[in-house]
Amino acid sequence: MTHQAAIALGQSLRVLSEKPDDSAALVAADVRIGTHTDLAALREFAKGCEAVTFDHEHVPTAHIAALAAEGVKIYPGAEAILFAQDKQQMRERLAAMGAPVPLWRAVSSAADISDFASTVAQARGGTGWPVVAKAVRGGYDGRGVWMLGGLEAASDLVSTGTPLIVEEKVPLRRELAALVARSPFGQVAAYPVVETVQQDGICVEVLAPAPGLAEELAVEAQQLAIDLANELGVVGLLAVELFETDNGIVVNELAMRPHNSGHWTIEGARTSQFEQHLRAVLDYPMGETSLTAPAVVMANVLGGEPGGMSIDERLHHLFAEDPGARVHLYGKQVRPGRKIGHVTVLGDDMTSVRARAVRAARWLQEGS
Incomplete structure (x- = not known):
């Protein structure tokens, strides 16, 4: 859909695609096969481009910063996209700005989650459960989000080793x-x-x-x-x-x-x-x-x-x-x-x- 918009602007797109049958690769004339996690592939891809941008947030922040340091016009920049990639960083920055955010906390144990539920109960009433747990990185379309109803569910999730934040269930x-x-x-x-x-x-x-x-x-x-x-x-x-x-x-x-x-x-x-x-x-x-x-x-x-x-x-x-x-x-x-x-x-x-x-x-x- 970005390619369709580019045509009307007299622009042509180069697409980095993992497979030749990916959606964007099917419509663009200039397709390079590679992965967004491979810095060498990104460097080669960016050569000759007027600007580089994304259709998802999963390009490693360090790779974006490296390309920018080498003179590539890459948007959004690493300093910005970090807050779309990392939910803990996003919550910390928004809270510091005074933006309206739910009660939240970074957690590493079931006890942390239980303590957070107690904090929610004190602030909002009720038991504080359920709480919403989110993977710090990588979640989308409902993936990486869990509704935890109590300590047992919290223990099971923590045991997976996924870095987590928890938030109140917003009414x-x-x-x-x-x-x-x-x-x-x-x-x-x-x-x-x-x-x-x-x-x-x-x-x-x-x-x-x-x-x-x-x-x-x-x-x-x-x-x-x-x-x-x-x-x-x-x-x-x-x-x-x-x-x-x-x-x-x-x-x-x-x-x-x-x-x-x-x-x-x-x-x-x-x-x-x-x-x-x-x-x-x-x-x-x-x-x-x-x-x-x-x-x-x-x-x-x-x-x-x-x-x-x-x-x-x-x-x-x-x-x-x-x-x-x-x-x-x-x-x-x-x-x-x-x-x-x-x-x-x-x-x-x-x-x-x-x-x-x-x-x-x-x-x-x-x-x-």
Whole structure:
């Protein structure tokens, strides 16, 4: 999807891919085979590039710093992306900034987790359980996150040796996301705040704009995202995943790349997040971020069980039934529960638009 945006800007992309059949490798002309953890491969890949950026946060921080020290324009930089890679570092920095974060603690034993639950109980009432444990590094789409109901579960998790932080279970109304972009020059652009709907730790729907969100809270969320982008020195996109609570907003996670909560922008915003990310890393002026319709809903297409009609047949029927549904399939191997594409629907009424998007995504997943 970034490649599609690059074409319109007159740019061409070089892609570092582990396999020639990875999604981006299927569409780019200049593909280099290698792994993002191999510094030598990264050095060779970066030769001749005007700028280097990422579609995930798993490139080792030290490798990013090494390339930057050698003169490669690599965005976001190591100093920024660290806070999307390391949840402990992120929580420490955000707390020091005074950003709204849940109660949390770095832990190394079941006793630490039990003590934290007692702290939560004193602050919030109740028993303090369950608590949310997160792997310090590497988690995504619900992986690396555990809901611990008591000491036995805490002991079992600690025994795996995974570096952990624990957080209070936030009594949330819903989840939101604030997406902003920032250029090296320091220009920022904010998209409308969206509601994200999670199922089994995976985002299944994004509603733009977040229905019923008070204007002052929306502005607060956008300003928080802008402040974080500036304070952390982000270049490119920053997605701030938020919890909306009875007492305001709380930061859940950070991502520094085009993000699933922004896929709706391809059709639903004047400038897609993919083009905006390219504008940022190339230090172009930011594009307009307003909505193209009063209601926009993106529904993720997850891999279903094998069998049934082909995806091409499903597309045929879907387009006949709903010509306005916009489909993006990623060319990924299908596995149950894996994100293999998304559908975006635009319109005037959020309820009907959402129903159409969910129905289309389910049809593509299940064929029924």
